Amino acid sequence: MSLTASECAAYLRGQDGFLIVSHRRPDGDTLGSGAALCSALRRAGKTAYCINNREITDNYRPYVEPFLAPEGFEPRCVVTVDVASESLFPEAAPGRVQLALDHHPSNTRFAERICLAAERSSCGELVLEVIKALCGDVSAQEAALLYIAVSTDTGCFQYSNTNAATLRAAAELIELGADNSELNIRFFRTQSRARMALEGMMLSGMRFYRNGKISVVTVTLDMIARAGATENDCEDLAGLAGKAEGSVVSLTIRETKPGESKLSLRSKPGVNVSEMCAAFGGGGHAMAAGCTIAAEPETALELMLRVMDEKWPAD
Amino acid sequence: MSLTASECAAYLRGQDGFLIVSHRRPDGDTLGSGAALCSALRRAGKTAYCINNREITDNYRPYVEPFLAPEGFEPRCVVTVDVASESLFPEAAPGRVQLALDHHPSNTRFAERICLAAERSSCGELVLEVIKALCGDVSAQEAALLYIAVSTDTGCFQYSNTNAATLRAAAELIELGADNSELNIRFFRTQSRARMALEGMMLSGMRFYRNGKISVVTVTLDMIARAGATENDCEDLAGLAGKAEGSVVSLTIRETKPGESKLSLRSKPGVNVSEMCAAFGGGGHAMAAGCTIAAEPETALELMLRVMDEKWPAD
Numbered sequence: 001m002s003l004t005a006s007e008c009a010a011y012l013r014g015q016d017g018f019l020i021v022s023h024r025r026p027d028g029d030t031l032g033s034g035a036a037l038c039s040a041l042r043r044a045g046k047t048a049y050c051i052n053n054r055e056i057t058d059n060y061r062p063y064v065e066p067f068l069a070p071e072g073f074e075p076r077c078v079v080t081v082d083v084a085s086e087s088l089f090p091e092a093a094p095g096r097v098q099l100a101l102d103h104h105p106s107n108t109r110f111a112e113r114i115c116l117a118a119e120r121s122s123c124g125e126l127v128l129e130v131i132k133a134l135c136g137d138v139s140a141q142e143a144a145l146l147y148i149a150v151s152t153d154t155g156c157f158q159y160s161n162t163n164a165a166t167l168r169a170a171a172e173l174i175e176l177g178a179d180n181s182e183l184n185i186r187f188f189r190t191q192s193r194a195r196m197a198l199e200g201m202m203l204s205g206m207r208f209y210r211n212g213k214i215s216v217v218t219v220t221l222d223m224i225a226r227a228g229a230t231e232n233d234c235e236d237l238a239g240l241a242g243k244a245e246g247s248v249v250s251l252t253i254r255e256t257k258p259g260e261s262k263l264s265l266r267s268k269p270g271v272n273v274s275e276m277c278a279a280f281g282g283g284g285h286a287m288a289a290g291c292t293i294a295a296e297p298e299t300a301l302e303l304m305l306r307v308m309d310e311k312w313p314a315d
Numbered sequence: 316m317s318l319t320a321s322e323c324a325a326y327l328r329g330q331d332g333f334l335i336v337s338h339r340r341p342d343g344d345t346l347g348s349g350a351a352l353c354s355a356l357r358r359a360g361k362t363a364y365c366i367n368n369r370e371i372t373d374n375y376r377p378y379v380e381p382f383l384a385p386e387g388f389e390p391r392c393v394v395t396v397d398v399a400s401e402s403l404f405p406e407a408a409p410g411r412v413q414l415a416l417d418h419h420p421s422n423t424r425f426a427e428r429i430c431l432a433a434e435r436s437s438c439g440e441l442v443l444e445v446i447k448a449l450c451g452d453v454s455a456q457e458a459a460l461l462y463i464a465v466s467t468d469t470g471c472f473q474y475s476n477t478n479a480a481t482l483r484a485a486a487e488l489i490e491l492g493a494d495n496s497e498l499n500i501r502f503f504r505t506q507s508r509a510r511m512a513l514e515g516m517m518l519s520g521m522r523f524y525r526n527g528k529i530s531v532v533t534v535t536l537d538m539i540a541r542a543g544a545t546e547n548d549c550e551d552l553a554g555l556a557g558k559a560e561g562s563v564v565s566l567t568i569r570e571t572k573p574g575e576s577k578l579s580l581r582s583k584p585g586v587n588v589s590e591m592c593a594a595f596g597g598g599g600h601a602m603a604a605g606c607t608i609a610a611e612p613e614t615a616l617e618l619m620l621r622v623m624d625e626k627w628p629a630d
Binding site for chain 1: 504506559561
């Protein structure tokens with residue numbers, strides 16, 4: 001059953017005992033939108049918690065901590081937020097879902113009810129509408145949580161999914177009390193010293209093929225150790241190589257353990273990197289795909305360059 | 316005389332033979348706003364050109380080229396855009412200015428008429444209002460030029476000058492035809508290979524003092540040569556050091572010639588770096604200032620660290 005934002009609000013008003021479920025490897029959209037919805041439900045007099053997702057990273061934890069469900073909480077109404085399929089459920093998520101709030105067109109319709117805003121760049125924009133319909137207003141804390149959702153899902157309005165409605169929603173959230181200046185510093189203008197050291201090594205070791213059309217960055221276990229980087233410092237490493245002027249395909253090779261390399265490919269329109277990754281049992285989207293190769297980074301690079309020559313011959 | 320945006324439009328309608336003047340070391344706001352205004356004046360049937368500012372960098376050139384004044388053009392009405400004072404006039408600018416469009420509260424009132432939107436984060440937002448009042452509409456090309464203005468002056472909506480009105484103006488510009496996805500890739504998600512190599516060296520050589528509260532990056536002539544970097548590749552180098560988590564004051568030292576160093580300081584609220592720079596004859600704002608020291612980078616660093624200890628004693 002498909003619901004509009006106001007039908008969602010009406011449904012939520014009739015329920016209680018909510019558990020809000022974020023997705024695996026949770027990002028700012030699933031966590032921020034979920035916590036904002038939880039806060040609004042509490043303001044509406046409901047008992048509501050967010051699932052204690054074990055993969056919440058340090059940067060988001062302070063914002064979601066007040067909403068996390070205690071051990072043993074028995075929900076009566078389960079709502080997923082920004083979760084496209086059951087395969088993305090976090091550990092210990094309930095199997096039966098009463099309502100899914102999502103913006104992924106690929107949502108697999110696992111829930112009894114769905115409110116899908118496929119034209120939205122983030123789930124946060126949809127949750128903003130639901131909260132307004134539910135409570136008539138939005139608290140400053142909810143505005144901040146939704147600003148985190150909208151801004152992180154669009155790379156602070158840089159990514160191509162950003163549209164006029166995204167910017168208008170963000171404007172509204174600032175007016176509702178989100179401190180965009182502070183949140184931007186925290187999420188977009190601060191890097192750990194380890195991450196900066198690692199990026200320094202990545203940039204210094206960057207290599208180019210085919211006159212710069214292919215840019216390659218390697219991240220070895222040794223580099224991670226020398227930078228003192230943890231898993232928190234290694235998010236979104238794949239974006240760096242593609243920034244090089246003239247790069248059409250970028251390849252980021254991360255040594256995950258000795259003899260195993262994880263490859264992330266990004267491309268500009270017209271070149272399908274998903275096909276290249278499929279040659280090694282991987283996949284993804286046409287312009288963003290990945291695969292794992294049981295080889296050292298240098299060998300993995302050679303193997304991938306050979307596949308690139310086949311699938312994407314030089315002009 | 317102070318004018319509103321619509322009074323500006325009325326004044327412009329009564330004039331002809333326009334020269335639009337950008338500021339020294341022109342950025343996206345002065346160039347994008349100026350070119351958009353020029354285009355709108357032409358649509359309104361006027362003769363209008365932008366001054367052929369010698370310092371236009373390669374990234375902006377393709378956008379402003381169609382508007383540059385030919386040699387010997389004799390203006391009858393001079394309009395400055397985003398120029399705060401006469402000291403910022405580019406080479407060969409006329410001395411007498413009929414109208415200044417600006418958003419700097421510090422504007423020195425050098426023009427006969429001023430339209431000042433001090434609450435706006437960019438001059439582009441003001442020019443958008445002027446164009447709507449002048450023509451009744453905005454062309455897609457003008458929208459793109461104004462998007463360049465608004466986005467570059469706010470670091471693609473990341474800087475603390477970004478407010479709700481900024482985001483609403485950007486939303487409007489997208490609806491008017493600005494291709495934000497393409498423009499963001501070009502201005503925020505693309506770097507020259509030389510710049511990336513230089514940043515790699517800067518990050519690798521980053522140093523910290525006082526438990527990380529002071530972050531220091533040095534850019535030597537040798538590093539610039541090894542990276543193959545030109546002046547175009549050296550814009551906004553001062554932003555990098557301040558991204559380090561825990562940094563309160565960041566210092567970027569650039570060797571400008573043997574025995575001369577240019578220091579750029581940035582700080583978080585509560586620490587005045589302008590005072591530190593004043594000790595060497597420099598100045599600026601409380602949280603962004605600079606100075607030049609006649610010494611090698613390492614000596615300049617020692618001298619500045621000593622001044623920091625005086626002006627900002629450790630707790």
